[in-house]
Amino acid sequence: MKNYLLSIGFLTTVLIFCFTSCKPEEVAPLKRMPVLPAEVYDYATPARETFFEPFGDSIINNHVATLGRVLFYDHQLSLNNRVSCGSCHKQQYGFADNRAFSPGFQNALTTRNTQTIGNTGTQRGFFWDLREEILDHMVLQPIANHVEMGLDDTLLLEDRIRQIEYYIPLFRNAFGSEEVSTRKIGLALAQFVKSVTSVSSRYDQGAMMVLGSDFSGNVNHVPFPNYTEMENLGKHVFFMKFACSQCHGGVNLDGSLSAPKNIGLDANYTDAGMPGVDERGRVRNGFFKTPSLRNVQFTAPYMHDGRFRTLEQVIEFYNSGVQPHPQLSEELRVREQGGLTFEHLGPVIPFDQVPTDGRVLPQRMFMTGEEKSALVAFLKTLTDYQTLTDPKFSDPFQVVE
Numbered sequence: 001m002k003n004y005l006l007s008i009g010f011l012t013t014v015l016i017f018c019f020t021s022c023k024p025e026e027v028a029p030l031k032r033m034p035v036l037p038a039e040v041y042d043y044a045t046p047a048r049e050t051f052f053e054p055f056g057d058s059i060i061n062n063h064v065a066t067l068g069r070v071l072f073y074d075h076q077l078s079l080n081n082r083v084s085c086g087s088c089h090k091q092q093y094g095f096a097d098n099r100a101f102s103p104g105f106q107n108a109l110t111t112r113n114t115q116t117i118g119n120t121g122t123q124r125g126f127f128w129d130l131r132e133e134i135l136d137h138m139v140l141q142p143i144a145n146h147v148e149m150g151l152d153d154t155l156l157l158e159d160r161i162r163q164i165e166y167y168i169p170l171f172r173n174a175f176g177s178e179e180v181s182t183r184k185i186g187l188a189l190a191q192f193v194k195s196v197t198s199v200s201s202r203y204d205q206g207a208m209m210v211l212g213s214d215f216s217g218n219v220n221h222v223p224f225p226n227y228t229e230m231e232n233l234g235k236h237v238f239f240m241k242f243a244c245s246q247c248h249g250g251v252n253l254d255g256s257l258s259a260p261k262n263i264g265l266d267a268n269y270t271d272a273g274m275p276g277v278d279e280r281g282r283v284r285n286g287f288f289k290t291p292s293l294r295n296v297q298f299t300a301p302y303m304h305d306g307r308f309r310t311l312e313q314v315i316e317f318y319n320s321g322v323q324p325h326p327q328l329s330e331e332l333r334v335r336e337q338g339g340l341t342f343e344h345l346g347p348v349i350p351f352d353q354v355p356t357d358g359r360v361l362p363q364r365m366f367m368t369g370e371e372k373s374a375l376v377a378f379l380k381t382l383t384d385y386q387t388l389t390d391p392k393f394s395d396p397f398q399v400v401e
């Protein structure tokens with residue numbers, strides 16, 4: 001009994017002690033301020049001469065992009081000041097995230113893998129399901145999205161930005177007036193996002209070398225002088241032998257030149273992807289944007305749900321794992337007779353000849369071990385260290401006293 005009382009006494013003392021001193025200290029929120037260069041960075045000029053127009057039709061204004069950079073990294077754009085665009089789109093991972101799903105402002109996870117950002121000026125269609133066509137609209141969506149940033153009241157957003165002192169000169173320089181509007185916020189974010197270009201990978205350098213030698217033809221069909229033998233073999237496999245480029249085409253090795261595709265990740269997708277109907281009038285299931293492969297070395301994990309951790313796993317999937325989904329894109333189906341470039345695979349089965357009971361035959365590529373390693377080596381030549389490290393794309397915020 002005495003012991004019992006003693007321990008109660010002890011516990012009470014501990015509790016009282018805790019109430020007075022174990023209480024978590026009130027920490028003043030850290031003050032983060034953007035630290036910007038005295039002279040604005042040059043966003044309007046690509047890092048080097050290129051064989052394509054990395055901004056598309058857009059003209060980049062350095063002051064607008066500078067404002068966009070601050071907005072992109074500002075935690076105050078989320079309801080509870082906890083996340084910014086840059087919390088998920090991380091520069092060192094090609095502006096993607098290194099996890100399958102990213103935590104938003106309340107720690108709830110996104111339902112899809114964070115996409116990489118680069119050369120968006122040259123792209124048509126945004127998000128995995130391509131639900132947004134115009135980047136200037138698109139960039140405002142994550143701010144309002146309840147998982148991502150949760151600030152869905154544009155008046156509240158404007159009001160908040162208006163009260164932050166460092167935005168006054170930024171708006172003035174960008175738009176000639178301090179007036180804050182959602183439209184301007186969207187425009188500035190879009191300009192910064194579009195300014196994130198990738199033009200300096202070894203792939204770009206190789207293409208420029210070939211083009212500089214009075215070459216006319218498809219640079220993707222000849223070896224690059226700056227590549228190793230292995231990388232050139234991988235390039236051949238990618239563009240000629242297994243024609244990954246049928247979907248991953250164009251300057252970003254993305255789907256800008258093609259429609260959204262079903263690559264047979266599953267026989268039946270839980271995330272249906274792009275809504276609507278396919279060529280044969282069936283409700284679409286499993287159609288996704290063909291992602292850009294620029295910086296793919298650092299954008300793991302891969303696919304819309306981040307299911308693959310390594311490039312080797314992705315390649316093994318294409319080699320032997322494509323599922324017989326009834327809407328599997330034709331590029332990945334078995335072909336019947338000799339075709340021209342890809343004759344070892346035979347021609348595509350046209351959609352109207354696909355068995356109507358839903359059966360499809362995914363192709364098996366029978367890649368050799370060397371071809372798989374070569375593909376990985378080639379994909380790594382798409383890395384652009386300039387994009388991954390350029391200070392003008394980095395987080396300008398620093399903690400101040």
Ligand code: HEC
Binds near residue numbers: 086089104117142
């Ligand atoms: C919580 C993580 C998170 C935050 C914060 C976030 N994003 Fe995203 N972002 C994603 C995810 C996930 C996707 C793919 C969503 C989908 O397809 O449904 C995406 C897609 C995108 C895309 C489309 C890329 C493409 O190739 O189609 C752009 C551009 C983009 N975000 C820009 C932004 C901007 C600008 C902000 C800040 C205003 C922002 N994101 C904030 C996770 C985030």
Ligand code: HEC
Binds near residue numbers: 291315
């Ligand atoms: C039928 C069109 C098509 C073909 C052919 C194709 N891909 Fe893809 N690829 C896609 C689509 C669509 C996705 C995204 C699918 C998803 O997430 O559901 C993708 C995703 C990827 C990814 C993941 C990128 C990321 O950021 O998550 C890599 C890597 C890749 N493909 C490489 C290849 C290689 C290598 C080949 C050739 C062996 C190839 N692809 C052939 C359409 C295609």
